[in-house]
Amino acid sequence: MLFLQLLANGLQVGAIYALTAAGFSLIFGSTKIFHFAHGATFAIAAYLFHFALAGLGLHWTFAVAVSATSAVVFGVLLDRFMYAPIQRHEGSFFTVFVASFGIGIVVQNLLGSVFGRGFMSVATPLSNSVEVMPGLYLSPLNGLAIVSAIICFVALHFFLTHTFVGKGLRALSENPELVRTFGLSPRRLSTYAFALGSLLVVPGAIFTAAGTGINPAVGHHVMLISLAATIVGGIGSLRGAACAGLLIGVAENLAMWKLGTQWSEAITFAILFFFIIFKPSGFFGRATVS
Amino acid sequence: MTAYILNLLVLISVYAILSTTLNFIIGYAGIFSLAHAVFFGIGGYTAALVAMHVTPEFFVAVPVAMAAAAVTSLLLALPALRVRGEYFVAASLGLQVLAVTLFSEWKSFTGGIGGVIGIPAVELFGYPVYKPWQFLLMSLICLTIIIVIIRTLVHTSFGRSLKAIRDSESAALASGKNITVIKTLSVVLSSALAAVAGALYAFYMSFINVQSFMLDTSVLVMAMVIIGGTATVSGPLLGAALLMLLPSALTYLSFLPQTEIGSIQQIVYGMAMVLLMIFRPGGIVSSHPGGSK
Amino acid sequence: MSEQLMTAQETEKPASGSGFTGSTDAQDVLLEIRNLSKNFGGLQAINDVSLNLRAGIITTLVGPNGAGKTTLFNMITGHIPPSEGDVRWQGESVIGKAPWKIARAGIARTFQDLRLFTHMTVEENVLTMMESGSWLWQPGGKSRKAKRLDKVSQILEKTGLTDKRHTRALDLAYAERKFLSLARIMATDSRLWLLDEPASGLDPNSYNLFLQLLREEVKEGITVCIIEHNLDIVVNISDRIAFLDQGKLLADGEPQTILNDPALAAIYFGER
Numbered sequence: 001m002l003f004l005q006l007l008a009n010g011l012q013v014g015a016i017y018a019l020t021a022a023g024f025s026l027i028f029g030s031t032k033i034f035h036f037a038h039g040a041t042f043a044i045a046a047y048l049f050h051f052a053l054a055g056l057g058l059h060w061t062f063a064v065a066v067s068a069t070s071a072v073v074f075g076v077l078l079d080r081f082m083y084a085p086i087q088r089h090e091g092s093f094f095t096v097f098v099a100s101f102g103i104g105i106v107v108q109n110l111l112g113s114v115f116g117r118g119f120m121s122v123a124t125p126l127s128n129s130v131e132v133m134p135g136l137y138l139s140p141l142n143g144l145a146i147v148s149a150i151i152c153f154v155a156l157h158f159f160l161t162h163t164f165v166g167k168g169l170r171a172l173s174e175n176p177e178l179v180r181t182f183g184l185s186p187r188r189l190s191t192y193a194f195a196l197g198s199l200l201v202v203p204g205a206i207f208t209a210a211g212t213g214i215n216p217a218v219g220h221h222v223m224l225i226s227l228a229a230t231i232v233g234g235i236g237s238l239r240g241a242a243c244a245g246l247l248i249g250v251a252e253n254l255a256m257w258k259l260g261t262q263w264s265e266a267i268t269f270a271i272l273f274f275f276i277i278f279k280p281s282g283f284f285g286r287a288t289v290s
Numbered sequence: 291m292t293a294y295i296l297n298l299l300v301l302i303s304v305y306a307i308l309s310t311t312l313n314f315i316i317g318y319a320g321i322f323s324l325a326h327a328v329f330f331g332i333g334g335y336t337a338a339l340v341a342m343h344v345t346p347e348f349f350v351a352v353p354v355a356m357a358a359a360a361v362t363s364l365l366l367a368l369p370a371l372r373v374r375g376e377y378f379v380a381a382s383l384g385l386q387v388l389a390v391t392l393f394s395e396w397k398s399f400t401g402g403i404g405g406v407i408g409i410p411a412v413e414l415f416g417y418p419v420y421k422p423w424q425f426l427l428m429s430l431i432c433l434t435i436i437i438v439i440i441r442t443l444v445h446t447s448f449g450r451s452l453k454a455i456r457d458s459e460s461a462a463l464a465s466g467k468n469i470t471v472i473k474t475l476s477v478v479l480s481s482a483l484a485a486v487a488g489a490l491y492a493f494y495m496s497f498i499n500v501q502s503f504m505l506d507t508s509v510l511v512m513a514m515v516i517i518g519g520t521a522t523v524s525g526p527l528l529g530a531a532l533l534m535l536l537p538s539a540l541t542y543l544s545f546l547p548q549t550e551i552g553s554i555q556q557i558v559y560g561m562a563m564v565l566l567m568i569f570r571p572g573g574i575v576s577s578h579p580g581g582s583k
Numbered sequence: 584m585s586e587q588l589m590t591a592q593e594t595e596k597p598a599s600g601s602g603f604t605g606s607t608d609a610q611d612v613l614l615e616i617r618n619l620s621k622n623f624g625g626l627q628a629i630n631d632v633s634l635n636l637r638a639g640i641i642t643t644l645v646g647p648n649g650a651g652k653t654t655l656f657n658m659i660t661g662h663i664p665p666s667e668g669d670v671r672w673q674g675e676s677v678i679g680k681a682p683w684k685i686a687r688a689g690i691a692r693t694f695q696d697l698r699l700f701t702h703m704t705v706e707e708n709v710l711t712m713m714e715s716g717s718w719l720w721q722p723g724g725k726s727r728k729a730k731r732l733d734k735v736s737q738i739l740e741k742t743g744l745t746d747k748r749h750t751r752a753l754d755l756a757y758a759e760r761k762f763l764s765l766a767r768i769m770a771t772d773s774r775l776w777l778l779d780e781p782a783s784g785l786d787p788n789s790y791n792l793f794l795q796l797l798r799e800e801v802k803e804g805i806t807v808c809i810i811e812h813n814l815d816i817v818v819n820i821s822d823r824i825a826f827l828d829q830g831k832l833l834a835d836g837e838p839q840t841i842l843n844d845p846a847l848a849a850i851y852f853g854e855r
């Protein structure tokens with residue numbers, strides 16, 4: 001039964017990783033910005049959801065709105081006021097990465113100072129687990145996380161294939177020059193990429209806040225995992241990021257079953273390390289890596 | 291008060307060794323490693339082990355520590371040869387996370403989470419070094435030697451080959467450079483020298499645990515290099531001094547809540563990383579503002 | 584081919600005037616490309632190309648954009664493995680060899696996008712080309728180093744970069760960068776130079792300097808294969824022309840023959 005329990009947990013966590021990784025992958029694929037602060041977006045969304053719900057006592061719909069707005073605003077602001085100036089004068093990969101890492105540190109510590117460093121979680125009626133089978137506890141939240149992840153992916157797929165902006169984003173990842181000749185501004189598209197990519201962390205952030213709980217380092221942890229998922233899945237492939245996110249979530253939980261909690265992160269990164277050495281393009285990545 | 295200052299200076303020189311050796315691969319070889327703390331740790335644990343079970347002699351413990359780090363650094367050289375940019379950063383991150391798990395689980399080598407306690411004082415040809423000022427002298431000498439080694443290397447043909455590979459790998463290949471050997475050598479060298487810092491640290495603290503060798507340390511050292519200025523000699527030294535002095539400087543600002551000092555320190559250096567990348571990506575000591583690698 | 588055989592004996596030395604009408608079959612083949620092909624996914628970038636580069640002359644590689652010229656260079660220098668075929672350097676196959684080994688065997692190249700060592704000075708850019716065999720240090724000590732620096736001075740003199748010796752490559756003007764990429768390969772002592780559009784975008788003065796430089800080096804015994812789009816330049820420098828289109832070698836011969844072929848001209852000027 002423990003196996004089933006961990007599998008169920010793994011699927012929920014995996015769904016959250018998949019969404020966050022998809023957001024990172026979308027941003028990285030279309031703008032080539034290594035947005036390490038994506039984890040900070042996650043943490044902000046989670047904390048503000050918690051604050052709105054538990055601190056201000058708002059209705060959950062408002063709390064979701066607050067969380068989503070803050071994530072999008074944060075992502076877009078970073079794009080406008082941090083990445084854009086850096087890219088204007090140089091924009092080497094590492095410069096962007098260091099700035100992004102820096103902002104991640106700032107956010108993590110600000111959240112810690114404001115909300116405290118301990119673990120927090122909001123209890124919602126949906127968080128209560130029921131014993132569906134002997135030894136298997138599930139809460140409505142488990143299913144909800146997976147269902148909303150599926151909805152998000154379907155919506156994202158529709159957006160990218162059927163809307164003008166979505167097509168522009170996909171074109172941007174393949175050929176920036178082409179985008180310019182079609183009269184779309186890469187800068188404008190970059191804003192959309194950040195807005196959309198940041199929005200994708202919201203479900204994960206909310207379910208984490210309402211489920212397993214959050215601490216200021218949660219963004220960092222989720223980011224590391226999303227990064228692993230993005231690379232294992234193949235940079236630039238949303239499908240790859242999603243599959244790998246799910247896989248890692250499940251692997252992490254099953255590793256707990258056999259090896260103990262302390263090995264879960266190590267397992268993920270061992271997978272990542274071997275992928276980088278033996279198949280750097282990932283599951284679904286484009287053929288070459290330069 | 292003097293004890294306090296001596297302590298700070300020893301720690302600054304230990305971190306200056308780390309930032310100098312990391313700068314060697316970041317600044318000159320273009321290998322952006324986030325796993326430097328791993329070799330700091332391997333150096334520390336190995337030296338501690340040798341000191342406790344074999345001899346606390348500096349000229350035995352430190353070379354063994356360096357050798358251990360050099361061998362394990364091949365794990366970092368491997369991805370450095372295969373991939374670049376974000377892929378390599380991710381690989382080094384992976385190595386760092388793996389190492390932390392091993393450091394906390396491999397109890398016979400590292401003592402697990404509890405760490406290694408009671409590391410004896412280091413000896414120089416049989417004479418124990420335990421007074422803080424003696425220790426400071428010893429670490430400053432190590433730092434100086436390492437700076438000289440690295441400075442000399444980057445001004446030789448080897449240094450030029452490294453920089454050539456950093457600037458254009460394909461052009462370096464087309465000019466006949468054996469990239470595999472050159473890159474591997476630079477990673478091995480940087481890691482072995484970082485192990486010296488680990489050994490000094492272990493001897494100085496006489497107690498070490500995994501807490502000192504986590505991703506945070508790798509990031510801190512990277513921040514020292516970046517903030518100080520990559521591909522310069524004085525940059526990493528300045529960066530190390532600034533970031534180590536920051537917490538003590540903040541303690542003197544009495545209006546700050548003392549419990550928040552740690553956070554404020556991190557916020558300050560996080561902000562410094564952001565602002566520098568926007569306005570002066572070459573770091574504080576940058577001969578060419580606005581355009582360094 | 585028979586036409587060339589007749590002219591071969593008459594012109595042994597490069598003649599002045601329009602080009603260096605060197606002879607052909609009389610000289611030995613330095614590099615031999617045999618049935619070389621390259622697929623990028625579905626794209627046939629090079630399709631069964633066989634071509635000989637003869638010693639001591641300038642062979643020009645012409646063809647429209649995307650013809651596969653750069654890809655051909657990349658396969659010769661080992662930067663890209665071919666899908667099929669062979670490349671023989673002085674009779675020995677270089678396929679499967681690492682690029683640095685091929686470079687040390689005597690094949691030097693420039694890149695279309697230059698790929699200078701941007702954060703190094705002009706002097707370092709040139710100096711490092713002479714130190715490929717070095718390990719942690721370069722054997723030979725001070726006197727050898729002084730000799731190398733002397734050679735750098737000479738090369739910088741020839742390429743007009745003496746004043747810029749301590750400037751970073753990044754801070755050079757466009758023409759200076761192109762000359763630096765030439766200076767780099769001049770330092771290598773290679774027998775064969777593969778030049779990827781070295782003259783594109785040069786002003787008349789720089790262009791003349793470039794031409795003079797090239798002539799001198801060829802006279803010294805360097806063999807050159809050059810990719811060039813500008814037909815005036817092609818006429819001016821070529822001893823032999825190879826015409827590539829869509830990965831296929833359409834023609835290979837004397838400049839007059841190629842340039843007067845109306846079918847090739849039509850392809851070249853895009854009137855298909």
Ligand SMILES: Nc1ncnc2c1ncn2[C@@H]1O[C@H](COP(=O)(O)OP(=O)(O)OP(=O)(O)O)[C@@H](O)[C@H]1O
Pocket residue numbers: 623626628646647648649650651652653654655695
């Ligand atoms: N590494 C690669 N991967 C995939 N396709 C490639 C690669 N390199 C070249 N190609 C393709 O092969 C074809 C030939 O390219 P190549 O660069 O050799 O042309 P070229 O003749 O040098 O053109 P130009 O005059 O524009 O330099 C082009 O269609 C190009 O897109």
Ligand SMILES: [Mg+2]
Pocket residue numbers: 652653654695779
């Ligand atoms: Mg080309």
